Amino acid sequence: xxxxxxxxxxxxxxxxxxxxxxxxxxxxxxxxxxxxxxxxxxxxxxxxxxxxxxxxxxxxxxxxxxxxxxxxxxxxxxxxxxxxxxxxxxxxxxxxxxxxxxxxxxxxxxxxxxxxxxxxxxxxxxxxxxxxxxxxxxxxxxxxxxxxxxxxxxxxxxxxxxxxxxxxxxxxxxxxxxxxxxxxxxxxxxxxxxxxxxxxxxxxxxxxxxxxxxxxxxxxxxxxxxxxxxxxxxxxxxxxxxxxxxxxxxxxxxxxxxxxxxxxxxxxxxxxxxxxxxxxxxxxx
Amino acid sequence: xxxxxxxxxxxxxxxxxxxxxxxxxxxxxxxxxxxxxxxxxxxxxxxxxxxxxxxxxxxxxxxxxxxxxxxxxxxxxxxxxxxxxxxxxxxxxxxxxxxxxxxxxxxxxxxxxxxxxxxxxxxxxxxxxxxxxxxxxxxxxxxxxxxxxxxxxxxxxxxxxxxxxxxxxxxxxxxxxxxxxxxxxxxxxxxxxxxxxxxxxxxxxxxxxxxxxxxxxxxxxxxxxxxxxxxxxxxxxxxxxxxxxxxxxxxxxxxxxxxxxxxxxxxxxxxxxxxxxxxxxxxxxxxxxxxxxxxxxxxxxxxxxxxxxxxxxxxxxxxxxxxxxx
Numbered sequence: 001x002x003x004x005x006x007x008x009x010x011x012x013x014x015x016x017x018x019x020x021x022x023x024x025x026x027x028x029x030x031x032x033x034x035x036x037x038x039x040x041x042x043x044x045x046x047x048x049x050x051x052x053x054x055x056x057x058x059x060x061x062x063x064x065x066x067x068x069x070x071x072x073x074x075x076x077x078x079x080x081x082x083x084x085x086x087x088x089x090x091x092x093x094x095x096x097x098x099x100x101x102x103x104x105x106x107x108x109x110x111x112x113x114x115x116x117x118x119x120x121x122x123x124x125x126x127x128x129x130x131x132x133x134x135x136x137x138x139x140x141x142x143x144x145x146x147x148x149x150x151x152x153x154x155x156x157x158x159x160x161x162x163x164x165x166x167x168x169x170x171x172x173x174x175x176x177x178x179x180x181x182x183x184x185x186x187x188x189x190x191x192x193x194x195x196x197x198x199x200x201x202x203x204x205x206x207x208x209x210x211x212x213x214x215x216x217x218x219x220x221x222x223x224x225x226x227x228x229x230x231x232x233x234x235x236x237x238x239x240x241x242x243x244x245x246x247x248x249x250x251x252x253x254x255x256x257x258x259x260x261x262x263x264x265x266x267x268x269x270x271x272x273x274x275x276x277x278x279x280x281x282x283x284x285x
Numbered sequence: 286x287x288x289x290x291x292x293x294x295x296x297x298x299x300x301x302x303x304x305x306x307x308x309x310x311x312x313x314x315x316x317x318x319x320x321x322x323x324x325x326x327x328x329x330x331x332x333x334x335x336x337x338x339x340x341x342x343x344x345x346x347x348x349x350x351x352x353x354x355x356x357x358x359x360x361x362x363x364x365x366x367x368x369x370x371x372x373x374x375x376x377x378x379x380x381x382x383x384x385x386x387x388x389x390x391x392x393x394x395x396x397x398x399x400x401x402x403x404x405x406x407x408x409x410x411x412x413x414x415x416x417x418x419x420x421x422x423x424x425x426x427x428x429x430x431x432x433x434x435x436x437x438x439x440x441x442x443x444x445x446x447x448x449x450x451x452x453x454x455x456x457x458x459x460x461x462x463x464x465x466x467x468x469x470x471x472x473x474x475x476x477x478x479x480x481x482x483x484x485x486x487x488x489x490x491x492x493x494x495x496x497x498x499x500x501x502x503x504x505x506x507x508x509x510x511x512x513x514x515x516x517x518x519x520x521x522x523x524x525x526x527x528x529x530x531x532x533x534x535x536x537x538x539x540x541x542x543x544x545x546x547x548x549x550x551x552x553x554x555x556x557x558x559x560x561x562x563x564x565x566x567x568x569x570x571x572x573x574x575x576x577x578x579x580x581x582x583x584x585x586x587x588x589x590x591x592x593x594x595x596x597x598x599x600x601x602x603x604x605x606x607x608x609x610x611x
């Protein structure tokens with residue numbers, strides 16, 4: 001065997017290995033999805049979506065849970081979105097490369113890796129106890145905003161970085177100020193990327209149960225929250241609660257609720273993909 | 286140059302806001318002849334007691350549709366923390382309040398009453414193919430679970446010589462649960478003290494899964510989980526000196542299944558009983574706890590005990606809620 005034959009063989013081997021690796025993830029996902037869908041799809045109907053929690057598995061629904069999840073989603077987005085983008089713009093466009101900005105950058109990157117329960121404990125002390133909010137929607141949303149803020153900041157910076165230098169130079173050459181350049185050129189050009197990051201961060205937040213339980217989110221809530229000051233529950237807590245019940249029928253309910261939760265995250269991801277796609281088509285330099 | 290309108294920012298925000306407003310119109314359904322009480326009742330605590338309280342809260346909606354009852358599951362310990370700070374009205378507890386919690390309560394000027402609402406029988410289980418463990422004594426359970434057993438009691442024949450020379454695999458409640466506290470107190474003699482080298486989970490379904498697939502397993506969990514999975518598990522009668530007794534609705538209820546049958550509790554604070562809706566709710570709870578606890582898989586107290594709880598609660602509300610009643 002010549003050297004080049006050997007190399008070709010190695011190449012082939014790696015290709016097979018790569019395919020294998022790719023499929024591991026897909027197969028696991030497929031098994032999980034098939035299992036959950038087979039278990040839970042029959043349970044999903046209009047009543048399941050519009051009923052209150054109940055001790056009778058067949059009558060129990062997830063109305064308050066998905067309403068709470070949607071509230072948390074919207075509030076976290078409203079809080080984290082402006083904060084994250086502003087911080088990203090500052091770090092990318094304004095901050096001088098000093099020791100301080102270096103320090104900030106490293107810490108923000110580190111924060112993205114902090115376990116979610118820690119944010120729950122932080123939220124409990126800061127929002128629930130010190131600010132005396134109690135275990136309400138707003139407190140939960142604030143804690144989850146902290147959780148997703150680092151992700152939003154990092155993706156915002158990446159998106160802004162991807163805007164070509166020439167765009168900024170052109171804007172400056174026409175006499176625009178820094179703010180005008182950022183607001184009229186850089187932000188619109190990077191908006192698709194930013195939004196993708198925000199939505200992916202939100203789909204992480206949607207799946208969290210632990211930090212919200214710490215904050216004081218409940219399990220049995222017989223009313224749909226009407227204001228951010230109301231108590232709440234979310235889908236992951238309802239799922240967690242049902243999977244720990246002894247009766248088999250509750251496990252079916254849990255599977256059905258998981259399907260709904262998956263649909264919400266898929267929907268969010270779909271929106272992210274769509275926005276990115278539309279952005280790419282629109283921008284022509 | 287770019288020609289992208291920036292109104293998309295505003296548009297997205299508007300969509301997000303819009304979805305939040307879309308579901309503000311659903312609410313409580315009123316029923317004829319129902320009480321006109323209103324207000325809110327905050328309950329938190331044990332996830333073991335949760336199903337009973339959830340069932341009662343669900344039925345209570347028909348009784349008093351305007352009272353907002355919410356129930357959390359932050360665990361007996363977590364619930365007690367909130368309760369002794371005066372943040373909630375009622376705590377679900379799968380064990381009695383401990384000394385340091387009682388201290389916090391009195392520091393905050395709270396007195397409280399403890400009511401029993403149902404029984405649970407912790408069931409000792411093995412794999413169905415296990416043909417040697419036909420009964421087990423409390424002393425043997427202690428020998429298995431005490432802290433000194435760690436790394437030493439590893440085989441079945443170390444517990445009883447006639448049992449086979451095979452490894453023993455242990456499954457039990459996680460250390461954060463009230464179930465763990467109760468089991469260690471009843472078996473080892475000291476709450477929160479046991480060996481650490483066993484498969485622990487806060488989720489009893491995980492333990493069911495473990496024991497039912499491991500021929501060398503020995504585990505313990507709540508009676509309801511055994512009852513729902515009878516085909517996959519074998520319960521072992523526990524001998525407390527008065528003969529080996531299997532857990533069942535009867536033996537737990539009459540107290541002969543000892544020491545592993547335990548009461549599930551509610552604690553109500555002196556502050557909470559100033560609210561008429563709390564008093565009404567607790568009375569409703571005690572009237573219906575028997576049927577509802579059975580429905581969710583627990584064991585009812587004898588009727589005279591429910592009467593006793595009602596009297597205890599009445600005294601607590603009338604007595605100005607000054608003295609702590611255990």
